[in-house]
Amino acid sequence: MNAAAGESVIELDHVSVRHAAADREVVALDDVSLVTAARKIAVIGLNGSGKSTFARLLNGLRTPTSGRVTVGGLDAAKDVRALRRRVGFVFTNPDAQIVMPTVAEDVAFSLRGRGLSRAEIAERVGLVLAENGLADRADVPAHDLSGGQKQLLAIASVLAAGPSLVVADEPTTLLDARNARRIGDLLLGLPQQSVIVTHDLRLAAACDEALLFDRGRLVTAGEPAPVVDRYLAEVVAAP
Amino acid sequence: MNAAAGESVIELDHVSVRHAAADREVVALDDVSLVTAARKIAVIGLNGSGKSTFARLLNGLRTPTSGRVTVGGLDAAKDVRALRRRVGFVFTNPDAQIVMPTVAEDVAFSLRGRGLSRAEIAERVGLVLAENGLADRADVPAHDLSGGQKQLLAIASVLAAGPSLVVADEPTTLLDARNARRIGDLLLGLPQQSVIVTHDLRLAAACDEALLFDRGRLVTAGEPAPVVDRYLAEVVAAP
């Protein structure tokens, strides 16, 4: 839980997120407080426990109903634009994340509006694609990629923007065993600080810290092994 | 692998499926031969190995480029209409499968064109919904269901048509852990013979037989445990 050099401090101060549903109010997060600067942070919990809501707070995709979220000193409510430049977000479904028709164009989309010349953009795109094993697919329609390749592209496009924190919300759920392992390893191996929401407990165990959510509350945070054990014992086994 | 009473024999005789892609030919299935009448058949393999192509053959959604497919004696190329009455298909994404605006209407859609009266249809729909725990949701718009409930509805609509074989192509992939387990158990518990394409190896292990595909070829078929082991050892671990 100590801030290593380069890691941003993620801080939630009495954060609640409530949604007005048709007939009643849904509490997605319930008075969550947390300070962490671990390098690889796993987020686990049952369906509907608030994991995605937590992840989305970090990128300003959700705003707290009450409380305050800061990442590396940036207030998520006030500095959304700066926050989004710093925090990359990988969604579960790469189809929803790939916004341009071809592989290279999608990576280039992350680089627009930075005053780079065409040549500079092309160079950076080439580099990013090469690093992610997509060099020979540059001009392929993104939607023709296989499931694993699509998720690779989604991550490549996020990395192209140069984030210092990568938040991934169940990035391996749609993949086969080999691709899931590959993407999991890729995320664990990234130099960037990462928050990984996952149902894959092997992946969670390989992180530096794990957060366990249950019905909107942060139940525990710390060394992954005991957190995973507690999840299995208390949450999954519960009726 | 013996035909139990009521199970149809699924037979593939030197079946190949090729797609003409932009620049080259993709071989989705490569000379697959198989005879089985197991009750619960799991299909496993990497992304792109040909699992969905295999599943779709059984319902006539794909036709072989060469070779012959029969299900319970029905030739998939000639008797498509009869085949589709006998074989129900559950897709990965229930949103694509639910075609009517409300829950009851979608189930009723499966019963059209059988000369049933309105009252008979309403009665059967009520029965099917009750059996699948959707009784109180009859008039709810489909989009108000949760992901797990949507897949329940998709399955209920398939069952309403009274198929003797249910083919499901990754029916749990889009669901969270708890719903995935619920849907997996539901399929395993169905009285109907079922073919279940899945990345969930626990689910595969609970079937009576498993088929392993790799790059379009049927690598092995038989008792699930050794097939799953071989998948992990030879395919997933391969570079």
Added chain:
Amino acid sequence: MKTTLNDITRIAVFAALIAVLGIPGAISVGGAVPITLQTLGVMLAGAILGWWRGAASVIVLLVLAAAGLPLLSGGRGGIGVFFGPTAGYMLGWIVGAAVVGAIVHAGARRPVWWRVALGSVVGGILVVYAVGIPVMAAVLGLSIPDAIAANYVFLPGDAIKAALTVALTLAVWKAYPRAFGFERRLLAVKKQPATVAP
């Protein structure tokens, strides 16, 4: 012209898409006829789906709106809309989508930018105005010249939408060429004995 299941679902999905393009709302300039992104959807329907599927998707949208579903921009719907000043524009959408599709698809093997541009301007703008302006004039009791003058506010927006249609259509061709149904024609051509080299 036999409708396949793909035709049917594309018509339905495009009708839904035009409805969704209305969700951002309508800019009401002066009040009688709104500026709406739905006209972009109409142009795209023709350009991507071709003349008859494009027109059909607009008809489906309008039938559902008439039946009371709030599918028009700003969440409007109901039979009343078809007795209001925008009724003609909406009828124009049907013909317009068909004209866009005819110009983009006729004899072509792929969408070409100038055909999409021409189609959007002729079908998506001129045809829509040609039907829309007289009806608006009749309903509001305006003279035709006054109605034409009132219609000028739409020109800049509609020109932008036509330009967007070109960019979007070509991008969709790159990303998902199947949607255009051109390959069906190519296959049909292939079946005939080849007489001319391409």
Added chain:
Amino acid sequence: MTTLGQYRAGSSILHRLPAGAKLLGLVLLAVVITVPAPAAWNLGGAAVLVIALYLVAGLGLGELWRQVLAIRLLIVFVVAVPLLFMPIPTVLGNAARMVLVLLLAALVTLTTRTSAMLDTVQRALVPFRRLGVNPDRIGLVLALTIRAVPVITGLAEQLRDAQRARGGRLSVRAYVVPLLVQSLRHADDTADALAARGVE
């Protein structure tokens, strides 16, 4: 059929009248109101009729007022703009005709379920069977569209989030292109699902 419509439940004679009859009545009344020159007798008569019908339908004057408010911008427009070129009585006459027709049309929508309206469409098409029109197919397209609206809306919301997450600035191309591609794929998936469910 769905919760989307503007139908107000009720059991008045207007609610029970077949949708086709109401539509026919609406068209006839619209002609009677708009074809003759505006005059006190026809506009006044029509106004009395509109009020009476709203009361008969059990909707009350409150609903009538709500419907007037719904078209208030339009009313302002049809009164304000033509005033620049036309005499006041003509302008008011024109505006009154339009408002009355719109209120009658709204009454049809308020007292008719969307599903009843769609059934009417389907039935009206039966005579065209000989011309190759298949009413069942058309009914299917209409239902598929109603089902597709929330699905496409969901896709649009996901894309908006994805685009935001990738850095604030919104681009129409980066929004509409994937929306189109995903919608069209959804269409093709749905076609497969229909085939699998035995539709031909």
